[in-house]
Amino acid sequence: MSTTALPDYLSPEILLNPENREFPEFDIVRLLHTVFEPTQGCRVCVLIDFDEPQDLIKDFTFNGKEGFQVQKNAHKHFYEPLQEYAMEKLGMNGGEMFAYRCTNGSNLDLDDEVWDTAGNLLSLDEDIYPKYDLILCISTWSATAPLTAKAKEFGFRGATLHGLNDVILNSGLSVDYNEVSRDAEKLRLALTNADSMEIDFTLEDGRVLTATLGLNKQDAQKSHGLCHGTKPDIANLPAGEVYFVPADANGQFPMKYEDGTLGVLDVKDRSIYRSTLIEGNQQTIDDHNARLADDPMTGTLGELGFGTQVLPVSYADIQDEKVLGTCHLATGRDDHLGGDILPDMFKRHENATHDDILFAPHKTPNFNVSQVRMNRGGEQEILIENFRPSKYLMDALAG
Template sequence: MSEALTGPELVALVRRVFQPRPEDKALAILVDLPDLHVPDDAGWIERRAIAQAWADTLNAHRHELGLETRLVVYPNVHTNNGDLPERAWIHAGGPLPSADSLDPAASVSFAELYAGHPILIALTKFSATAPLKLAAKTHPIRAATMPGFRSDMIPALRLDYTEVNRRVNLLKELLDRAEGAAFRFGTPDGPCELFVDLRHRTGHASGGLLPAPGAAGNLPSGEAYIVPYEGERDGDPSRTAGVMPVQFGAEVVRYRLEGNKALEVVSEGPKSREEAAHLAKEPAYGNLAELGLGVLAAFGVKPIGEILLDEKLGLHLAFGRSDHFGGQVGPKDFSGPEAVIHIDRVYVPETQPDVKVLSVDLAMADGSAAPLMRDGAYTVGF
């Protein structure tokens, strides 16, 4: 690991993010395990090592923190934001087991885990954000999800999250008052325009603070986000429509959206054909599930190729599952558990250099347009 948090820094992080209460007695650090279906990789190995190091360090400071920390493992679920398995294993120490060597008799249900561990940190390969958000609605937990976390993200854990939180809440308030968002993108093949319907929705603030039970969110954090209206009200279809460009390598794929769904790909190329086939096979993949507004680029944070951090830098749009954010599309809408996905596309120069965010304007309830972005930068006075 190129960088590590010290014991005092870890204690301060847990206190700042979760603000533990006297009745909180234990914290669980979750890791998912590789299997024959999804083999191990270097980043996953490092992430599990970080989880073990954090568990050991926090336990060394348990009297100072006031919490016991337990490392908890479970078999990976093969996809981002898929439902968690029914059982988990509290690790007794030593080398971590493999997924196929877990003893069912030694497991606990996730409901039992939540009952005894009101604070959770998920240092996983596959995002557990969606299932933990849903679990937080029925269990008094608060969970920080860190899918794909790497040691080079550690500087982002040291930011001034009071200021991050202030900016995120300002953006959330704008999303709350908006009824739509009009995008104009520049691409090598010409401009693309997209309108996103934000009626009947309110925004969410993910500013890196989770002090109250019933909440789950990413860490590092720093975004306001909202689920576009998906047309679930009788006689009131979604007005989301237009063309959304996404750069994959040297190719810019252009999706045509109508009724908040990507119905077809209107560009040409290998990736365009691949994405068109994916839409045909999994229509729920094309659901526009999120409009997100990250703020961390203003703090000097650069993308590193991991969505956990990169999406917090600036504008992002996501396809797929939305029920964990208050939307309508969930696992039932996909062909199977392993097909469930929520995938963010991040619009900053380093991640999509050939797609320019020329403008974003919010359509307000009174009919006015409020400028939000020009040439990739916020026009909001922070």
Template sequence: MYNDEKFPPFSLQRLMTTCFGEGQGEKLCILIDLPDPKEIEDFRFLSDESLSIQNYGYEVFYKGFKNGDLEALNYTGGDIFAYKETGGSNLDMEDDCYDPDGKHLSLEKDIYPNYQIILTVSTFSATAPLTAQAKAFGFRGATLHGLNQIIVESGLAVDYNRISDDAEKLRLGLTKADRFEIDFEVENQVTTLTLNTDQQEAQKSHGLCPRGKPDVANLPAGEVYFVPTSASGQFPFKYEEETLGLLTVEDGKIIKSRLIYGDYSLVEEHNAKLADDPMTGALGELGFGTQKLPFSGRDIQDEKILGTCHIATGRDDHLGGHLTPDLFKHRENASHDDVLYAPHKTPEIKVKQVRMYRDGEETVILENYRPAAYLLNLLKGEAVLS
């Protein structure tokens, strides 16, 4: 959508200084997840071509800090550790971790208390568990799951002061909404999902993690989001490339899926999971992208693109919600999974329109994966169209 945007060359120093501020001797480390965390010993994981994300963690951050950026930024440390991949988005991490010498360590005893900045480059998002640990131990950090070259050259190369300003303009334009309605169209059938937000204060993911406030940024950043208080209606869901289902929502939870086309066994499996552990169907987030970025093929960047929207199921405690891991029947179900609607990812699904209702007024904010005039005027700082 925005492939003609120009981005400056990636600079690790600029990214760190913008997101975390000038260094004051803070000790920093990088975490990566591996199927077998012992493979960090002597950096054996680098020979596995399937671990390209972790390779970026090594090349961009670990080597970048070791090659002089650490001292230039006035940070210390620059160490790297591996923990076992969780197998799902935002699932709690096992405590065991290892260093390149093969030493067995503990995240809670050796890492969290001893580092003031923790950067996590992983296959599976660790934002929720790390946010909880940041509040407990007082560190700051960032999660960069799914890292690839497009993200490095665009989503991590932008000026996050400007991104924060744009996100705030949109946040102010959406905050305290009563509800949102999203119209979807699949196979000439239109369905609507209503998400109530009950005049809550909108939140933003903007990439800035200033000193003095334990927090974990999600990079790339750039979205405005809400924790729905309830939801109802229907919305389409893409299981795999050739399989779509229609999900029915009541009282804030997905209660069943119906096959639109494709592999019926995927719908059966989903319905069985919903019956066994109903909290897996709870809707925990509604988000809108705020940046002009190229599509990367990774949700961490693509959900930040202006014109896209996403809904998330599962835990939302890291967003200020009440859906905590203990509410789920099975540990492996206590994930936070974004369902992204974007033209490159869900071309079979049209997001015909997204409407905001606030103070008795209806405002169109998105149409056909494009920002409506209301959002564009907010970004320009011009008077909002009525």
């Protein structure tokens, strides 16, 4: 295979050691200009979240408190530069910061209450969404799904950047998003209209679990970071992903829970219906099974995604799921991806999340994605082997 058409960041040396990739210094002007062109005349604001926003946002009180690293990054790297120079260079105005109440769940709908930095109570629907052209949501929990719905309703553009940390700032947000978009499109074309995907997971005891996801020849979609023009849209940053909304799913795949417990998830007709302990805490498995029994929609698979970028591990899924050679599944709502799983289909509001399940060497060292295969038009292509992109994907990137 010739790699002469591949940029340096796709060289074998960097693919094996992405932490050695060099990135330019983070530049908010470059980022916002690239992602949101045009910016001239746009009114912009920054949203952050707290459990008790009314106390912490007033006079930026959170800056003097312990913790709140995401919110402090939002203030230091977005709010302050916007006020000092970035808005003028980009031809924007506004730049205010507001805080809403933490949802405590990935992609749950936001409460309408929001507070400004003077401590005044406002309404997202009345005071924020209709009055800003660009909304940057830098939060603890992802808000991509609810903001995508609100963008369509009120006509704004924006970006969600949850879990923002220093690694993300200096890598995933420092890349050229024109390059990210080009690479994502090459891989999207390589995967689009697939009939199905098969994923093999090899456990430490030698067992191989296989999950098969039916895709019904749908057009692959991409999260590529560009949100140009005036069409309502939300970019999820860092971007760099090709994804599908599964039409069906069957088989098994492993799950590493937040407490480190490992389980095997059984899937039928697109839904997880049972978890079985591999090692760890049986109560964690029992709790998951009780949740599945109480509200089966929580086990519905709403996404299959593949990373397209070469980035260092950030220990935040928002970046790490965008790494080339990784894949992820997600349960729950998928309306923001063009799917049919809506928040009102869940038994309770707090269940209507979109939760990513990332398979990556640092995240799931107890099992290996030994192979991912695409079936399309009677032919089969290997996409990933042992968390490495295949020749098929590398040839697509070189095209």
